[in-house]
Amino acid sequence: xxxxxxxxKIWDAHLVHEAEDGTSLLYIDRHLVHExxxxxAFEGLRMAGRTVxxxxxxxxxxxxxxxxxxxxxxxxxxxxxxxxxxxxxRNAAEFxxxxxPVSDIRQGIxxxxxxEQGWTLPGMxxxxxxxxxxxxxxxxxxxxxxxxxxxxxxxxxQTLIQSKSKNMKVEITGKxxxxxxxxxxxxxxxxxxxxxxxxxxxxxYCGEAIRDLSMEGRMxxxxxxxxxxxxxxxxxxxxxxxxxVKGRPHAPKGAAxxxxxxxxxxxxxxxxxxxxxxxxxxxxxxxxxxxWGTSPEDVLPITAKVPAPEDFEGGKxxxxxxxxxxxxxxxxxxxxEVEIDTVFIGSCTNGRIEDLRAAAAILKGRKIKxxxxxxxxxxxxxxxxxxEEEGLADIFQEAGFDWRLAGCSMCLAMNPDQLSPGxxxxxxxxxxxxxxxxRGGRTHLMSPAMAAAxxxxxxxxxxxxxxxxxx
Amino acid sequence: MEKFExxxxxxxPLPLINVDTDMIIPKQFLKTIxxxxxxxxxxxxxxxxxxxxxxxxxxxxKPAYRNAEILVAGENFGCGSSREHxxxxxxxFGIRCVIAPSYADIFYNNxxxxxxxxxxxxxxxxxxxxxxxxxxxxARIEIDLEAQTVTTSEGEVIRFDIDxxxxxxxxxxxxxxxxxxxxxxxxxxxxxxxxxxxxxV
Numbered sequence: 099x100x101x102x103x104x105x106x107k108i109w110d111a112h113l114v115h116e117a118e119d120g121t122s123l124l125y126i127d128r129h130l131v132h133e134x135x136x137x138x139a140f141e142g143l144r145m146a147g148r149t150v151x152x153x154x155x156x157x158x159x160x161x162x163x164x165x166x167x168x169x170x171x172x173x174x175x176x177x178x179x180x181x182x183x184x185x186x187x188r189n190a191a192e193f194x195x196x197x198x199p200v201s202d203i204r205q206g207i208x209x210x211x212x213x214e215q216g217w218t219l220p221g222m223x224x225x226x227x228x229x230x231x232x233x234x235x236x237x238x239x240x241x242x243x244x245x246x247x248x249x250x251x252x253x254x255x256q257t258l259i260q261s262k263s264k265n266m267k268v269e270i271t272g273k274x275x276x277x278x279x280x281x282x283x284x285x286x287x288x289x290x291x292x293x294x295x296x297x298x299x300x301x302x303y304c305g306e307a308i309r310d311l312s313m314e315g316r317m318x319x320x321x322x323x324x325x326x327x328x329x330x331x332x333x334x335x336x337x338x339x340x341x342x343v344k345g346r347p348h349a350p351k352g353a354a355x356x357x358x359x360x361x362x363x364x365x366x367x368x369x370x371x372x373x374x375x376x377x378x379x380x381x382x383x384x385x386x387x388x389x390w391g392t393s394p395e396d397v398l399p400i401t402a403k404v405p406a407p408e409d410f411e412g413g414k415x416x417x418x419x420x421x422x423x424x425x426x427x428x429x430x431x432x433x434x435e436v437e438i439d440t441v442f443i444g445s446c447t448n449g450r451i452e453d454l455r456a457a458a459a460i461l462k463g464r465k466i467k468x469x470x471x472x473x474x475x476x477x478x479x480x481x482x483x484x485x486e487e488e489g490l491a492d493i494f495q496e497a498g499f500d501w502r503l504a505g506c507s508m509c510l511a512m513n514p515d516q517l518s519p520g521x522x523x524x525x526x527x528x529x530x531x532x533x534x535x536x537r538g539g540r541t542h543l544m545s546p547a548m549a550a551a552x553x554x555x556x557x558x559x560x561x562x563x564x565x566x567x568x569x
Numbered sequence: 570m571e572k573f574e575x576x577x578x579x580x581x582p583l584p585l586i587n588v589d590t591d592m593i594i595p596k597q598f599l600k601t602i603x604x605x606x607x608x609x610x611x612x613x614x615x616x617x618x619x620x621x622x623x624x625x626x627x628x629x630x631k632p633a634y635r636n637a638e639i640l641v642a643g644e645n646f647g648c649g650s651s652r653e654h655x656x657x658x659x660x661x662f663g664i665r666c667v668i669a670p671s672y673a674d675i676f677y678n679n680x681x682x683x684x685x686x687x688x689x690x691x692x693x694x695x696x697x698x699x700x701x702x703x704x705x706x707x708a709r710i711e712i713d714l715e716a717q718t719v720t721t722s723e724g725e726v727i728r729f730d731i732d733x734x735x736x737x738x739x740x741x742x743x744x745x746x747x748x749x750x751x752x753x754x755x756x757x758x759x760x761x762x763x764x765x766x767x768x769x770v
Contacts, residue, residue: 297671393587
């Protein structure tokens with residue numbers, strides 16, 4: 099048998115049909131749905147008199163629109179948002195899918211709830227009408243975002259029409275320096291390859307620095323595969339993966355666990371597998387980074403200066419000029435002198451317990467800069483509960499952070515958590531596009547520790563300046 | 570789905586790289602539970618000022634391009650979110666064809682589900698069509714999907730590549746779900762075998 103990558107193996111295990119031209123029908127093991135990209139799909143089913151083929155493999159949770167303020171039990175004020183969430187409530191009941199309503203403590207961002215509940219398992223195919231579905235690749239699952247028409251297709255047939263992507267290996271060798279996190283890895287990779295560098299590929303992340311990451315960190319890395327243009331990002335499962343999964347509500351148990359484990363242990367790329375593209379980055383070379391522009395590829399170490407349009411080539415010259423104007427930045431300004439108005443810690447990229455611990459480690463015994471707006475939005479009700487149990491919530495509140503309920507929140511600002519025009523935000527989310535966090539809002543992406551450091555100083559800050567590193 | 574065979578229309582030039590889906594349709598318009606009516610908000614934040622007035626300089630607000638049916642743009646068009654609201658908004662505005670050097674994966678696939686033809690061409694050829702689009706309403710570009718050609722107003726013919734299956738579906742206006750239902754026996758068979766091999770799924 100010819101050597102295979104992990105992606106090849108998962109693909110082959112889910113191939114229902116392949117036409118001569120390579121157009122394939124792939125079986126889908128888990129279908130996650132949220133309120134924004136599903137109403138038209140369920141409506142399509144209803145109009146055609148179709149049902150959900152595998153409701154037991156379909157999991158719904160509202161996250162994009164939900165308020166994160168403590169009084170959200172009183173309902174959603176914005177009528178359109180409320181209608182969308184109510185539509186999902188109704189569709190979940192009508193079609194009989196698994197569902198975590200807003201009132202359920204397990205509710206949260208769909209990409210945090212899936213792994214937390216044990217729905218996401220190694221070797222699976224996972225889709226969702228959301229580009230950050232790539233997150234689930236951290237388990238060695240083939241996971242990617244789809245459009246609403248495809249959501250309807252998966253609901254009706256439990257399959258997806260696909261053509262196979264190429265294989266790309268991203269290897270992060272060696273060890274990370276103190277203060278450098280999974281977010282710095284994933285941003286640095288995009289900075290290196292560009293936002294289209296992964297187009298047409300499925301990325302497998304590997305190397306010592308990836309192996310050393312926790313499952314939370316691996317989810318952060320895979321989450322942003324889409325920001326590099328890749329269809330999916332994945333990491334081969336190992337003991338850490340199995341330990342994370344074991345005992346989760348929907349993980350296999352007993353004999354089924356043993357059988358699953360036996361298969362999962364085979365899920366790795368063969369040593370002589372073919373890669374269409376290889377990118378290698380030394381872990382030691384990665385610094386704490388921030389974005390300066392309006393594309394996730396606009397990444398620089400915090401020790402750098404705001405670049406000038408002339409530093410670039412081709413279409414990027416005009417794009418950089420437009421970005422700098424939008425961001426209100428002057429070339430040559432040291433990044434750590436850029437003052438911010440707001441800090442947002444949360445999202446499917448960095449809303450897990452480890453992210454909150456990293457922020458708390460910086461914020462403990464410190465206060466946020468006076469006048470700053472700062473909020474922490476846990477990725478799920480269970481993350482929130484755990485953070486409270488561990489005393490992290492007290493640290494955040496004593497520092498001056500607003501401690502919120504779970505949801506997507508200011509990552510994409512579909513709920514009331516938004517930036518005003520010109521407001522500058524240190525954010526742990528995934529996109530710094532124009533208007534992403536609110537019309538005219540200015541987003542700098544970074545790790546939770548870096549966002550916490552920025553909250554303390556009121557400007558973009560090198561977290562290492564605030565860390566007590568034992569010699 | 571609406572068929573796409575031939576199109577002759579005005580092309581609007583949007584010479585920006587990395588046009589993302591937040592630009593194409595900002596999130597406040599994703600709250601709809603319908604597919605239609607998004608055209609008025611296409612490129613909303615570039616097209617209207619804070620008070621909702623049209624920004625005259627934006628290409629789709631210029632008289633020559635108000636009825637554009639083709640959009641010519643820079644590389645990595647449609648990057649970002651999976652929102653199908655992006656192609657819905659493009660189509661609802663009246664644009665049936667996008668021409669760019671490259672596209673983001675999910676957006677590209679979403680176009681085909683909505684009767685929109687995304688054409689990928691080398692940068693030099695996009696540059697020719699961008700210059701053509703700059704000429705305004707007097708320069709109509711012709712697209713022929715069957716022949717896989719783009720013809721400029723000066724008669725220059727540019728060939729483009731497209732996946733044969735996607736081309737077939739677009740030409741015939743085929744519904745993916747109906748096509749897949751024809752393979753239901755294969756799905757049943759796969760499901761039975763998979764649930765024996767991996768019962769924990």
